[in-house]
Amino acid sequence: MPARTEPPPALLVARRALDALPEVELLEEWQLTDGGGRGEWQLKVRLRPSALGDVVPVPEETDWYVVAQSVYPKGIISILPATEKGLPGFFPHQMRELPDQLSGVPWRNRKVCVATDSENNLSRTGDEEPRGERDRLRRHVSRALSWLEAASRDELLAEGDPFELPVFPGSVGSRLRVAFHEGPESFEVWSRTEAQAGTAQVVRLAKGTREYVVLRSFSTSGDELIVSPPWSDAIATLRPLQRAVWLRLPALPVLSPYEAPATWGDLRRLAAQQGVELDAVLRPALAAARRFAPTLALVGIPVPALSRGEPERLHWQPVVLPTLSSNRAVSKAKGRLGEDGRWQLDRHGAFADLAPLAWGWAENWHPDQLGSRGRFAALTGQRVVVLGAGALGSMVSELLVRAGVTSLAIFDADELVAGNLVRHTLVSSDLGSLKSFALRDRLNWANPSADIFAFSSFSPTTAEARAWALSADLLIDTTGSHDVVEAMAAFEWPSSIAFASVSVLYAAEHLLLFLAEGQRFPLDDFDRAVQPWLEREREAGHEFPQEGIGCWHPVFPARADHIWQLASVAVSAVEARFAARPWLGDLYVYRRGFDQDGLPSLERVE
């Protein structure tokens, strides 16, 4: 007989707190789950929400398992429907993981997303989840009751909430991550397109514990290009991996209340309900793609930004295909199969009604989707020239591109040397390359939509460089060189553009930020504004360190944390002031110093 183990006292406290909820009935005491190997405890409860609606059928009483970890009140809490007398079907805000029924546990793998912080994620509503042993479990169970009530009233996806797709079974754990690029602009193009199916070009981006592939372009079955999203060169130049088949549906295919299809038969039926005969649509695309041995199919679904809103972009949900019958497929009876025969094989094999849909994980890499953690408001979409790819220029470019600037041209003639590594964003594998080219390559990888150009001079000399410069909206000079400034002043733009001169003084103790506007760079205003500061520097008589033993070449001292701090300030300032143009030729100076406690301080000085 196994030794009796007692639940930790914190779990007993949590269970007592449930006495406060009359809608909760305790059916079984805390037990170790699944033999106890995982350090988890399960509590069986019956929920009887008092305010069930009648829009979606939800049973008055449902049985659930509350699963907590031994380290409660820390750790994960899960609320899962019991296999027997649990809640049938799938609802919004409910996970779906395979296998649906694990052996050895009396619940289905359909965890309800009740607490915004059940897995230590950020709280969406800012509502603080209680962390005490007395309150945390109770809060989860109480929210489960609310969830049930909302489910019954069809209010889980309320109008105005961010749109949420149903969980496609198997997608969460899938090794395959499929990235696509769809937004309102491409949706326009798709709306004008007749093709319901075709082939897509797939490239592999990275392969580690997960395999990331990117949908590079979509064509009709007749090989006419439909859309080719503005992927960065990094992605555009990757070798094609395969062709996938794609097909479009008029609407999200779901079984009531919010269940994604699990088999090809499900999908066929749901498509038919939308007036689409799946086989008729799929077959020609498959025939066109077959010689490429496609292992991926894509289901295109129009989705809105907000629940119950109008669709504004396409979502591509990938399905991993098993091996299809190839062009060389042969049957004993009939010899070499024709297209009919191959289709029949596949229709009753990979695409049979009972064949499961092996859903992969989809990610929309459109900038307005990827940038939600932090994106420029004013600078996004601007065409920016950065002169100088040194420490300062490299960090300025990096900050610009990560936060939303996709059109950037970098001008620099120098090669990366080892001494640069202390404060440059490039790394030792870039040694020997021109800084501008290496930065271009790096930034094309940093932002999947980036379109970075590099020129190997400090100012536009070639026709291509001049053309690019003339199309710029903003020019940022980080060279600190008066020659470059003079060259800029000699250049004339067809219409007014914004200029930002960003430079640092000795030891990066000062940042000089000059913001101006015009068809030409206002050299005189610049010189006038900057002179006093340069005189002060000269009077200070700074000493410059040498590069290394035996070298007479002095180098400009400044540490990475100092330079990058000022680079950040400059970029923040440009973004902040961009909407407040025209810029009138003002100089802003920041000084980096130390306060009375010897800690860094940064202040604007006149």
Add this chain to the structure above:
Amino acid sequence: MELKSHFKDFLADIRLTPEQRADCEEGHTELRNRLKADGTWGPRIVNTFLQGSYRRSTAVRPLGEARRADVDVVVVTRLDHKALTPRLVVDELKPFLDEHYSGLWEEHARSILIRLPGTQVELDLVLTAAPSETQQDLIESAAVGGQWTLEEASDWRLNNYWRPPQERAGFARVARLMEAAAGEPEWQTEPLCIPARDLGSWVRTDPLAQIRWTRDKNAATNGHFVNVVKAVKWWRVRHSDPKYPKGYPLEHLLGQTCDDGIGSVAQGLTQALEAVRDRHASKPDMPDHGVPENDVFARVSDEDYAAFHTLVREAASLARRALNAPTMEESARLWSDLLGPEFDPGEGVFSERKSPTIITTGRFGARPD
């Protein structure tokens, strides 16, 4: 509020600890084995069995290091009650007691108390005279001997087929036996005679009838009766003036006042206290189960009962407020006031003021797993 989980944990805290239970069982087994092996007493013993609150699952643990748990042991002998006087029987036991429990035993009016060293357990030994022939089988059966308690064996039936849980080792035969036990009628019990030194004669008692009555009452109250008794006994531990009634008389009184069909310990406790308050303002007559001529309350004085009744009035009112309280927090506090800190009072307003909540979220960085 009924606070079912709170009561569950409270009851788990006030019952005998596993160590105390083990001590009880070992002590009893050892005594029985020693008696059987004894030259004089071996042949005189029909059987020994546990009776009392331990058996009926109405015992609470001793509160504090100094207090002890009493376990009642019945020793059924073949001695004729007409032939021997109570004094003589006890005197004949003395050599056995001095041999095995020297310095540890004490003669009481109707029993012999044996302290078990190194434990908090005392055996309260009661000798009985020979039962009738028919009763001999009953007393020797597994349904009577054995160390099971009512809570462990709520399917107990007093017939020859029943087996205690410890002896159901999964043979197919056992399943059939238990089916028969459930279906077959039970034996009739007869009172046993025990020597009462204070009266100078024998008195009659029927512990098996008491156990059976408690079993039936517990079944009629959805298993809550024994817990109501434990809760009230625990309350008495902290309200122990007057000393009496306590123990079995208190339990018997609750048996007469607790309604059937109660849905929770909280409900039964409140209702029973109110019933005592309302229906028994003066000391009642309580005929014992199986021996109706015995008044269970015979040894409780009127003065003591009056003082007890005053205590009950306060307790009933507190229990009703606790049961009717609208929030869990308030209800828990009131139940805890009634029953002691072993009942989780929750975090009251007072304790919250002492420790402000520490905010743990709002900073961002790498999230550890």
